[in-house]
Amino acid sequence: MSFRTRLEAGESRPRLADLYAPIAAELAHAERLFQAELQSRFPFVQHLVDHGADFQGKRLRPALVLLSGRACGRLTEAHPVLAAVVEMIHTATLVHDDVLDEAIVRRHAATVNAEWGNETAVLLGDYLFTHAFHLAASLESTRACRWIGHATNKVCEGEMQQVHHRGNFELGEAEYFAIIEGKTAELTAVCCRLGASYAGAPEATVEALERYGRNLGIAFQIADDVLDIWGDERNTGKSLGTDLEKQKLTLPLIYLLQLVEPEIAASLRRVLAEATADQRKHLRPYLETTGALDRAWQRAQQHVEQALDALHGLADSDAKSVLRILAQYVVRRPA
């Protein structure tokens, strides 16, 4: 049975290592580039960088670069470089996000801010950002720097909007989507765009892959927001309920406030504004009985469908199969 047949016939919960089989060598190469770029002559800086690098979890963004390239025909020498760059950008945003969220655990380890303070976390993030651009500038043209610069601007805009709307319990669906399209989907979109473009794909294919990446990012973020309310810290490996604590209104709550009677919505808004530790327990029954949670999952699923649609024009390949499965993988409900 071929890789593809096994995969498509396969288990509902594939292991990422199996999904990444078609790009395993290039992914390993990208990791070596990541480590090499961040060597520091200062032991303290090196220690921080090693800690930051431990955050590498799903390696979703480098995988998107490599799978998009492979699905368009071929990987070049630029691909592992680009994969390392996007992972570095992503790690930088994680380190800064943890400062913003005052998170203390990330992927089962202490966050940089919890261990060394916000100042060091701010600087480590800057260090990762500037190294990412330095590495991107090692490529022949300025294309990667331009595209990644543009995408990261949008990421920052999305995050600034999110902070601005903190405590705004009237946040609408459109504003929520503007935020997550910036903070999450811009980066996954540019990963796929870069992968396709550096593989020499025609412009229409590059745009199709970008659309795939954007919808995958949106679906992923909705799922992440649902899990923040609904998940289990042991499974997700990070502090949960931080959105509620930080008074961030996410999609399940936006739907909840739409679905209940106005007077119940008003009382729920008061509960949300109080930001106590057991809000989560308090909200759970409402989220379930009103169908708000299901509606958020359905919305994520719609974006998975749009991501899959974007792949239609591509010739069949192992990489294309993995891209299809990956889109479904990112919105799995927890076990």
Next chain:
Amino acid sequence: MSFRTRLEAGESRPRLADLYAPIAAELAHAERLFQAELQSRFPFVQHLVDHGADFQGKRLRPALVLLSGRACGRLTEAHPVLAAVVEMIHTATLVHDDVLDEAIVRRHAATVNAEWGNETAVLLGDYLFTHAFHLAASLESTRACRWIGHATNKVCEGEMQQVHHRGNFELGEAEYFAIIEGKTAELTAVCCRLGASYAGAPEATVEALERYGRNLGIAFQIADDVLDIWGDERNTGKSLGTDLEKQKLTLPLIYLLQLVEPEIAASLRRVLAEATADQRKHLRPYLETTGALDRAWQRAQQHVEQALDALHGLADSDAKSVLRILAQYVVRRPA
């Protein structure tokens, strides 16, 4: 009387606007590029960016790019772009520095962190960093991205070392210089390097200008550290004494601890560790009577001399005269 004769014969405290006369048009062009690059469709983001842009004070770094280019013969279309990029990088580091220092006033205005919180300040800094690289990537080659990426890595390393050594009252002169060569001198060095290189100067001249910029940066940082202990908030326009509050040992204090008897040094270290608001008053007489302050000024002056030496090989020009005066300007004692 020519511009140069007037300048060199002139007052001991020239106005920056006069010094920048040979590059006034290009500096104005750089400012327009700075503003245009940072346009945002989100009113809140635009408001923050406008606030961040108000920080523009001496415009030393863009002036160094332009004066270095002019001193090497000619300015190209790339020069105002590079000038805008380095000012954006510098503004990003200021916004993040204020988070690190918990500063509340910068150039007579509230800092971003004081007005909107650390989270917004972290993101605004990231936004400025990524826009700087995006703008640098609009140039034809990756050279500017590579050099600026490398320089900003070193800036971050220097800053991380500084945070790491906070509260270390045994910090030596060599470690102090390693920190300031990173956090300040790398950026002024790359400004001059870029200016010369994009003017088409030969490699030896590019390196001479880089040496000028590095020494000017070191001299400037020593002077800034002295003023933090010794200056007047009304004149400098920022919160002073923050180095002491944040337990950062700077050159005047390193010299002070070297110059006094060991038992007095031990008691001063205890005073420093306590970090109270009136430490500054307490330390002032020691700094003066021991000659520690003079020694720090002399050390700054030595780097001014090295900066001037680096200019020897350049043909005489208005721009060269301004570079000479600028090196002296950055270490002026307060009135």
